[in-house]
Amino acid sequence: MVKVIENKNSLTVTDNRTGKQYQVPIEDNSIPATAFKAIKAPRAFNEREENETEKGLRVLDKGFLNTAVIRSTITYIDGDAGVLRYRFPPRIVYVPTQFLCPYLLIYGSLPTAKQLKNFEYEVIHHGVVHSDAAQFFRSFRYDAHPMSMMISALAYLGSYYQEANPSLQGQALFTAGSPESLANMDRQIFRIIGKATTLAAMAYRVRQGREFVTPPTGMDYTTSFLYQMDHIGEEDYTPNPVLAKALDTLFLIHADHELNASATTVLQTGSSLVDPYSAIAAGCASLYGPLHGGANEAVIRMLISIGKPANVPAFLEAVKKREKVLSGFGHRHVVDLLQSDPRSFIVRKTADEVFKVTGKDELLETAMALHEAAMKDEYFIKRKLAPNVDFCGLIYRAMGFPLDFFPVLFAVPRVAGWLAHWRQMMLQDGRVQIWRPRQIFAGASKREYVPVNEREAVEGLKLTPSTIEHSGISKRSMLATFGREKGIGAKL
Structure with a gap:
């Protein structure tokens, strides 16, 4: 039956x-x-x-491999089919208006000319930071990683705006949906997007040992960004328009990639109703890692280590033996830029335009050789390690950006996507619930307390603290005596 x-x-x-x-x-x-x-x-x-x-049963899903945590109307990705959609119909790929993409991501519709002009005005005129920021950035070591500075600066920025802090103004500050609440939210969005390039440029100039540049008026977003990074007093200085357009194109492509690690981190942090600056700083910290935003940097370093195309076969053999790491392959939700993805034509066309100005990057041939060899190798095919030739990284390298600045160039445009997801969560139907995942506890059930004199030593690399090698000054200090202590080995 x-x-x-x-x-x-x-x-x-x-x-x-x-x-x-x-x-x-x-x-x-x-x-x-x-x-x-x-x-x-x-x-x-x-x-x-x-x-x-x-x-009742719990659902175990290590690494969110098949778990949806929110309903969203912002971005759709199908990596296998080569699809990335920002609330767009598929046929729309690129619109050469820098502020249209973040407006669309955040507010959900294409703006009128008046709306777009107002949005652009607010973002550009919120680019200036407090003069104290100069002292803040100069407190970093000369060789500090720019992403460390960027993360710290975003969190620091939130300390200036008490009206943006729900801990001070009430839990419903951004969730109320009232005109006052929405206006307050918009003000923080303008500030974060406007100041993202300013903070990034300041982090860049710290490494260069240069004075900071006030954001200029009369320039678009990426031209202003290049101006703040590179201007050192020349009269009527104007960044190269080909490079500014290339940066704009890459910014559009990197603006949002659905619920990746950093966007999820922003939502996880934002679910506690913390201020948006802290949430965006947390997303930036997540992006920093070599499995996420640091991937661009890691791929270029890998290509540099390979060198010439002739060295590719030996490198791939070393990967199979687990002697080398293959960066940029098998990344979750990566849309392969050599597929029929419409973005591939844009990025490769952008690369060609940049190379005409800067000269072709010699690593391009190595990257292509690596891609072709891996695509024909059963080892990588069976493991679905689809190669993603990093034209974006090659463009950044050709433009003269240092490798450790690549993640910053990823973070600046991604701010718009993070804010779109944060705003959507704040305004969702029903109250915002704090994200609190469960765990499968696999530790000991109950253990009796053992007095210290009766305990047996537990051995093992993962079970005991490591023995740390100390520097010369630490050794000398550890051998010194002070206070009432006498004899060798008086410890700090």
Whole structure:
């Protein structure tokens, strides 16, 4: 006898522990994880109480491999099909208006000429930072990584705006949806986008040992950015328009990539109703890592280590033996820029335009050789390590940016995407709930306390602190005596 399912748009789950069946609703090809809390069973004999079997099933998903955490209307990615969509119909790929993309991402519709002009005005005129920022940036070491400075600067920025802090102004500061609340939110959005290039340029100039430049008026976003980085007093200084346009193009492509690690970090942090500056700083910290925004830098360093195309076969063999790391391959949600993705034509065309001005980067041939060799190798094909030739990194390198500045060039445009997701969460239906994932506790259940004189030493690299090699000054200090201590080995 065939059982009739009342709701065909559902998942029927049979718990073989109890024999019970449960219907889990399917909506938008997804199931609510909380529905599994209803699937309860008595704790089995000798089963750990920490499993909490009587409280229902938990869903284990290491690294969010197949977990949706929010409903969004901002960006759609299908890496296999080469699709990246910012609220756009697929046929629209590039519009040469720098402020249209962030406006669309954040507010959800294409602006009128008046709306776009107002948005552009507000962002540009919020680019200036407090004069104290100069002292803040000069407090860093001369060789500090620019992303460390960028992360710190974004958090520091929030200390200036008490009206942007829900801890001071009330939890409903950005969630109320009132005209006053929305205006306050917009003000912070203007400030963060406007100051992103200013902070990035200041981080750049710290490394160059140069004085800081006040954002100029009368220039577009990326031209102003280049001006702030490179101007050293020349009269009527104007950055190269080809380079400014290239930067604008790459900024558009990098503006948002759905719920990647950094966007998720912004939402995770923002769910506590912290101020937006702290949330964006947290996203920037997430972007810093070599598996995310640091990937551009890592790929170029890898290509430099390979050198010539003739060295590619030996490098790939070393990768197979796990002697080398293949950066930029197999990245989750990467849209391969050598597929039929419409962006590929834009990026490669941009690369050609930049190379005409700067000269072709010699690593291009190495990158292409690496791509072609990996695409033909069964080892990489079976493991789905799809290569992504980093034309963006090659363009940045050709433009003369230092490698450790690449993640900053990723962070500046991504600010718009982060803010779009943050704003969407603040204004979602229902209250904002703090993101609090569960864990599977695998530690010891209960242990008796053992007095110190009765304990046996626990050995093992992962079980005990490492022995640290100290510098000469530490050794001398550790051998010194002071105060009432006498003899060798008086410790600090």
